[in-house]
Each structure stands twice: as structure tokens, then as C-alpha cells.
Amino acid sequence: MSNTLFDKTAIGSMRLKNRIFMSPMGTTGEADGAYNIDGINYFMERAKGGAGLIITGANVVSTKYEPRPCTELSDFHHVERLNMLIDRCHHYGAKVCVQLSPGLGRQQFTDPFTPPYSASDCGAFWFPDLKCKPFAMEDIHYLVSKVGYSAQLAFLAGADSVELHAYGGYLLDQFQSKQWNTRTDEYGGSLENRMRFTLECIAEIKKNIPADMPVIVKFTPVQRVQGFRDLDEGLAMAKILEDAGVDALHVDTGCYEEWYTAITTIYSKEGHKLDAQKAIKEVTSLPVLGDGKLFNPDLAKKVIADGTLDYLGMAHEMLADPYWPAKVKKGDDADIRPCVGCNECLLSGFSGKHYYCAVNPTCYAEKEYALPAARADLKRRVLVIGGGPGGMEAAITARQRGFDVDLWEKEDRLGGTLWAAGGPDFKADVLKLITYQENQCRKLGVNIELNKTATADNVKGGHYDKVILAAGSTPAVPLIPGIENAALVTDYLTHQTGAGQNVVIIGGGLGGTEAACDIAPHAGQVTILEMLPDILAAANHCLNNDQHLRAMVAERGVKVIGGARVTRITADSVTYEKDGQTETIPCDTIFNAAGFTPNDQLEDLLEGEYDDVVVIGDAVKPRKILTAVHEGYHAIRVME
Ligand SMILES: Cc1cc2nc3c(=O)[nH]c(=O)nc-3n(C[C@H](O)[C@H](O)[C@H](O)COP(=O)(O)OP(=O)(O)OC[C@H]3O[C@@H](n4cnc5c(N)ncnc54)[C@H](O)[C@@H]3O)c2cc1C
Ligand SMILES: Cc1cc2nc3c(=O)[nH]c(=O)nc-3n(C[C@H](O)[C@H](O)[C@H](O)COP(=O)(O)O)c2cc1C
Numbered sequence: 001m002s003n004t005l006f007d008k009t010a011i012g013s014m015r016l017k018n019r020i021f022m023s024p025m026g027t028t029g030e031a032d033g034a035y036n037i038d039g040i041n042y043f044m045e046r047a048k049g050g051a052g053l054i055i056t057g058a059n060v061v062s063t064k065y066e067p068r069p070c071t072e073l074s075d076f077h078h079v080e081r082l083n084m085l086i087d088r089c090h091h092y093g094a095k096v097c098v099q100l101s102p103g104l105g106r107q108q109f110t111d112p113f114t115p116p117y118s119a120s121d122c123g124a125f126w127f128p129d130l131k132c133k134p135f136a137m138e139d140i141h142y143l144v145s146k147v148g149y150s151a152q153l154a155f156l157a158g159a160d161s162v163e164l165h166a167y168g169g170y171l172l173d174q175f176q177s178k179q180w181n182t183r184t185d186e187y188g189g190s191l192e193n194r195m196r197f198t199l200e201c202i203a204e205i206k207k208n209i210p211a212d213m214p215v216i217v218k219f220t221p222v223q224r225v226q227g228f229r230d231l232d233e234g235l236a237m238a239k240i241l242e243d244a245g246v247d248a249l250h251v252d253t254g255c256y257e258e259w260y261t262a263i264t265t266i267y268s269k270e271g272h273k274l275d276a277q278k279a280i281k282e283v284t285s286l287p288v289l290g291d292g293k294l295f296n297p298d299l300a301k302k303v304i305a306d307g308t309l310d311y312l313g314m315a316h317e318m319l320a321d322p323y324w325p326a327k328v329k330k331g332d333d334a335d336i337r338p339c340v341g342c343n344e345c346l347l348s349g350f351s352g353k354h355y356y357c358a359v360n361p362t363c364y365a366e367k368e369y370a371l372p373a374a375r376a377d378l379k380r381r382v383l384v385i386g387g388g389p390g391g392m393e394a395a396i397t398a399r400q401r402g403f404d405v406d407l408w409e410k411e412d413r414l415g416g417t418l419w420a421a422g423g424p425d426f427k428a429d430v431l432k433l434i435t436y437q438e439n440q441c442r443k444l445g446v447n448i449e450l451n452k453t454a455t456a457d458n459v460k461g462g463h464y465d466k467v468i469l470a471a472g473s474t475p476a477v478p479l480i481p482g483i484e485n486a487a488l489v490t491d492y493l494t495h496q497t498g499a500g501q502n503v504v505i506i507g508g509g510l511g512g513t514e515a516a517c518d519i520a521p522h523a524g525q526v527t528i529l530e531m532l533p534d535i536l537a538a539a540n541h542c543l544n545n546d547q548h549l550r551a552m553v554a555e556r557g558v559k560v561i562g563g564a565r566v567t568r569i570t571a572d573s574v575t576y577e578k579d580g581q582t583e584t585i586p587c588d589t590i591f592n593a594a595g596f597t598p599n600d601q602l603e604d605l606l607e608g609e610y611d612d613v614v615v616i617g618d619a620v621k622p623r624k625i626l627t628a629v630h631e632g633y634h635a636i637r638v639m640e
């Protein structure tokens with residue numbers, strides 16, 4: 001009989017109620033590095049949602065060499081909060097594995113002034129002007145002892161297992177990788193030497209915890225960058241780790257240079273790490289844990305059934321919907337709130353904040369932002385104008401509070417700008433959010449009126465307690481002679497118009513760049529003309545999404561001309577000025593991707609008519625899914 005997601009299994013002595021784990025995501029905590037209460041509630045929610053195993057994010061074992069980027073487990077007094085976290089997850093039947101990290105090394109991102117430590121004098125990733133300082137032997141020995149102590153603290157806190165953070169180009173992986181480790185001592189040279197630091201950490205962990213407490217190692221057998229580690233070396237690493245007596249292998253791919261091969265983006269293919277995970281599974285007798293865009297329930301079931309993975313992990317989707325395991329178990333797949341791969345979570349984490357999830361406004365504020373219970377005596381009527389993600393979120397939230405909601409949408413379908421955002425095949429996952437939100441609206445009984453435009457006349461006299469203006473934005477039309485020859489890029493992205501063979505796109509923001517990548521495989525030449533020095537300057541998205549999209553621009557042969565001011569457009573040409581020169585590109589299709597202006601025209605009128613009017617999402621200012629969804633949710637949450 002084949003394996004299933006909900007098999008009861010065990011890793012060593014750690015008995016698990018299913019094969020689903022929450023992948024590690026480092027969280028911030030109190031000023032002393034301990035977990036804070038919001039973090040504890042956040043993990044508890046994921047345990048409540050049904051994951052069999054929660055792997056905490058990285059906990060650094062020392063701050064002697066680098067500033068703390070996340071929680072820390074180095075001091076006896078850190079045990080108390082970790083214990084609260086673990087106990088509260090245990091109450092829901094989840095087991096907890098504590099991830100331990102000796103450091104980030106060249107990938108430390110919080111101090112731009114001090115050269116980080118690493119295996120050798122390689123360049124710092126985030127701060128290219130800084131060159132790393134190689135660790136002395138006694139520093140390595142110190143960190144090894146701290147890893148052991150940290151494991152002991154995890155045990156004291158009640159952890160069921162520990163995971164060593166030895167992957168992804170972080171400190172241990174810097175020692176393991178020949179491109180960053182050029183040492184000539186016993187920690188450099190052969191693979192065995194490069195793995196010595198990792199193996200010493202494993203031995204020290206084992207020395208400090210009971211013999212039957214499992215040790216998992218997260219490692220990266222293939223780095224997916226030319227000249228970096230290839231899979232052959234990765235297979236040898238798996239053997240070395242197995243010989244070191246670890247209990248399971250958590251198999252990853254990639255590194256920061258191509259970060260999207262490690263941390264999934266909207267452009268990633270489902271199961272994008274499965275090739276490496278399968279290869280490791282074939283050479284080891286240890287259980288294999290893996291993640292990498294595996295949140296499609298059918299795929300998740302398949303990779304467990306066919307034995308590719310023993311344990312299926314999810315990072316992003318656990319932020320988007322902590323109840324994925326419970327919903328899949330019940331067969332309620334349509335109720336799963338889908339991750340849209342925007343990486344606002346990662347971006348907020350790397351900007352010093354806690355995790356915000358675009359589609360889940362209560363992520364990391366599970367108690368603080370919970371909705372007040374619906375009360376039969378609290379009758380409220382809400383009008384929502386606009387059925388994009390912001391308007392739908394507001395309508396869903398209002399129904400959850402028991403309020404009556406009218407949702408007016410001027411088009412014949414809900415979804416708003418998400419249709420354009422999810423237009424390209426490589427970004428179709430965004431459309432899942434429309435399906436999800438529309439389902440919830442209908443299930444909860446939102447009174448949806450399609451083809452209904454809010455106007456100066458019909459918004460009057462509705463006796464609403466609150467009006468949400470979620471009317472989104474309209475494409476901006478720049479004052480360029482001949483602009484009427486340019487079609488709107490959103491019309492292309494929503495399949496209302498096609499593209500020819502020689503295409504010019506005016507504007508290299510997210511929409512223009514994604515459209516260019518979508519068109520390029522079917523066209524002779526696609527050129528983006530961007531007024532700023534480079535494309536995507538205003539996208540304000542996370543580095544892994546940025547790298548991924550730029551990789552697509554390069555692979556698909558899109559031509560980018562930055563610093564180009566378009567001065568004239570005709571039916572078959574675009575003229576621009578750059579560096580004092582005037583150039584003309586002959587073309588058969590021209591798209592205007594020059595940005596958006598907010599649809600806030602009804603705001604003053606509504607405020608004259610109703611006491612409580614809130615403008616949300618792109619109607620305030622064209623921004624992102626996160627701002628639209630969160631503003632929609634909170635506008636209703638705070639209603640009295
Ligand atoms: C090409 C493209 C790609 C994008 N990619 C991303 C991405 O990857 N990640 C991300 O976070 N964001 C992305 N965005 C931005 C994101 O789609 C928007 O920020 C988000 O959709 C805004 O949501 P909203 O609900 O405020 O407005 P909208 O989604 O614009 O919805 C507004 C709705 O209001 C309706 N409406 C307007 N006027 C009226 C009226 N008078 N009466 C009734 N209904 C009305 C409209 O028809 C529309 O359905 C992208 C945008 C574009 C254009
Ligand atoms: C916000 C965020 C933080 C992460 N932090 C860690 C971490 O602390 N330790 C770790 O091993 N992996 C970390 N990861 C990587 C994830 O564990 C996982 O390998 C990756 O996101 C791919 O899984 P997914 O496609 O299910 O998101 C992080 C990922 C995200 C999105």
C-alpha cells in the first residue's frame with residue numbers, strides 16, 4: 001500500500017501524526033532574542049491547523065560574531081519562551097523541531113558597516129563593499145560548543161528534535177562550498193574537510209541531548225549556479241551526513257545568488273526542488289523531508305504516495321493558510337487560502353519587521369487581529385464598492401462578523417486587477433486568489449451585484465453604516481504625442497488584445513516587464529523602454545522575485561532600454577531620447593505600461609453622505625495585493 005499524507009509515522013523516537021511539516025521560517029522575538037508572545041501564538045496556530053511537525057525558524061546559537069537576525073537560543077533564560085511555544089504546539093498534537101544555526105556568515109543582512117565572518121575572505125552578499133573575515137580555529141570550536149549548548153537548551157525546553165541549519169549558503173554551507181571556502185587548514189580542501197564544521201556540530205548536538213532525540217540536517221545538495229555545487233557532490237554529502245548518524249535529511253536547493261531556487265516565488269514551478277529531493281532519496285536510507293511549492297493538495301498527495309518524499313513541508317502556504325493540513329484531511333480543498341508567491345513575507349522579515357502575509361491579515365497577529373465574535377445584537381449594513389482583492393476581503397470579513405454586505409462590481413466578474421496580475425501562464429497562481437475569495441463571498445452570503453457601477457447618484461440614500469471604497473485604479477495615459485497608438489498592457493494581460501512580432505512596451509514596472517516576458521516566446525523582438533535607469537525600480541518587491549523575473553527577461557531575450565524618454569509614437573514606431581540621442585524603433589505593436597492612477601473620485605461625495613467611509617487598496621494609491629487585502633480586513637475588523 002502506498003504512503004499517504006496522514007500516515008502515523010516516526011522519525012527515530014519522535015512519533016508523528018501525519019507526514020506534513022511546517023518548514024522553518026526564522027522569526028524575530030524579544031530584544032534579548034527570546035520568542036515573543038505573538039510568535040508563540042503564530043506557531044500555536046500552525047499546530048492547531050494540523051501540521052504533524054513544526055520546525056521553528058533558525059535560532060542563532062551566538063551573537064559573538066554577528067548581530068542577531070532572528071530568535072536566539074544561547075542562554076538559559078531563552079528556555080522559558082521556547083518551552084511555552086513547544087507546550088502550546090503539543091496541546092494540538094504537533095511535534096516541535098528546533099532549528100539551530102551557528103550563523104549567517106557572508107549572508108548576514110543587518111549590519112552594513114562590519115565585515116561579516118565566513119569560511120574565507122569571500123565577498124559579503126548584501127554589502128558588496130565588505131570582504132569577509134575568515135574564522136580562526138578557536139572561533140569555529142567556540143561555535144561548535146555553542147551549537148551543542150543550544151541543543152541542550154532545546155531539549156530542556158521540551159523540543160522533540162533539533163534541526164541543524166546547514167543549507168542555503170548560510171555559514172555552515174559557506175564552509176561546505178568550495179567557491180566560498182578556500183581555506184588550507186583542516187576545514188578546507190576536500191569535501192570531508194569542508195564538512196568538518198557541520199560534522200562537529202552534529203557530534204556536539206548528539207553529545208548534549210538524549211541518545212534517542214532525533215537530529216535532522218537541512219542541507220543543499222545542489223546550488224543551481226554555474227560553477228557552484230553540483231548534485232554529484234550533494235549525493236556524496238548525503239552519504240557523509242548519514243554516516244554521521246543523523247536521523248533525517250531535509251533536502252533543499254539553491255543559494256542567495258539565485259535565491260528563487262531556494263525560496264519559492266510566484267514564478268516558480270510546482271515542486272521545483274523535487275529533482276534533487278528524489279535524487280537524495282535514492283541514495284539514502286534516511287527519511288527525506290522536502291518543501292518547494294508543494295501546496296497543491298493533489299501534488300502533495302502524489303509525492304508522498306510515490307515515495308519521492310517521506311515528509312512534505314510547506315513554508316509560504318503555512319503563512320497563507322495554517323489550516324491547510326486540516327482542510328486537506330477533510331477534503332475542503334476549495335477553502336484553502338492560496339499563497340500568491342509575492343514574498344511580502346520574506347520582504348517584511350528582511351526589513352526588520354515580523355512576517356506579514358499578503359493574503360492572511362492575521363498572520364503573526366493571530367490573537368491581536370482576531371475578529372470580534374459575531375453578535376446577534378450588533379446589526380450593521382456595509383456597502384463595498386469594487387470586487388478586487390481588497391473589496392472581496394472587506395466583504396468576507398463583514399459577513400464573518402455577521403453584518404449585511406452589498407458588494408458592487410462594475411464588471412461582469414469579480415477579481416479586479418488580479419486578472420491582469422495573473423494573466424501570464426507563469427503567474428496564473430494569482431488567479432487562485434480570485435477563485436478562493438469569490439467562493440468565500442458566495443459561501444458566506446455576500447450580496448454580490450455584478451455590472452453595477454457606483455455613481456454619484458446611486459450611492460446616495462443607501463442607509464449604510466459603513467462604505468468601503470475599493471474601486472482600484474485606472475491605467476495612466478502619459479501625455480506623449482501619438483499615445484492613442486498604444487494599447488493598454490492590462491488589455492494584453494487580460495487577453496483582450498494580442499501582440500505582433502515586433503513589440504515595444506512603454507514602462508518597465510511589474511506589469512510591463514511581466515507582459516514582455518509573456519510575449520517574448522511568441523514574438524521576434526520585445527523591447528521595454530523605461531524612463532528610470534532600470535526596469536522594476538518601482539516594483540518594491542523581494543530580491544528573490546526580482547532575480548527570478550530578471551532571469552526570465554534574460555532567458556526570453558527581452559531587450560531593456562533604461563533611461564529612455566519616449567517623445568513620439570506612431571502606428572508603427574516609437575521614438576525616444578536617451579543620453580541626448582534620439583532613436584526610433586520600428587514596431588507593429590505598442591503597449592502603454594506607464595502606471596496607474598487611483599479611482600478615488602467618489603470619496604468626497606460618499607463622505608458627504610455617510611458617517612463612516614474608508615478608502616482602501618489601490619483606490620488610495622496603486623500598490624499591492626497585501627495593502628488591498630489588509631486594508632479591507634482591518635477596515636471591517638475595527639468596526640464597532
Ligand atoms: C500587471 C499587474 C501585475 C501585478 N502583480 C502584482 C503582484 O505580483 N503582487 C502584488 O501584490 N500586486 C500586484 N499587482 C497589483 C495588485 O493587482 C493590486 O494592488 C490589487 O489588485 C489592488 O486591489 P484593489 O482591490 O484595491 O483594486 P482592484 O484589484 O483594481 O479592484 C478594483 C475593482 O473595483 C471595480 N470598480 C472600479 N470602479 C468601480 C465603481 N465605480 N463601481 C463598482 N466597481 C468599481 C473594478 O472593476 C475592480 O474590479 C499587479 C498589478 C498589475 C496591473
Ligand atoms: C519568510 C521565510 C523565512 C524563511 N526562513 C528560513 C529559516 O529560518 N530557516 C530555513 O531553513 N529556511 C527558511 N526559509 C525557507 C523555507 O523553509 C523553505 O525551504 C522555502 O520557503 C521553500 O518552501 P515553500 O515553497 O513551501 O515556501 C524561509 C522561507 C521564508 C518564506
Ligand code: SF4
Pocket residue numbers: 316317319320338339340341342343344345346356357358359360
Ligand atoms: S506574503 Fe505572499 S508569498 Fe508570503 S506567504 Fe503570503 S501570499 Fe505567500
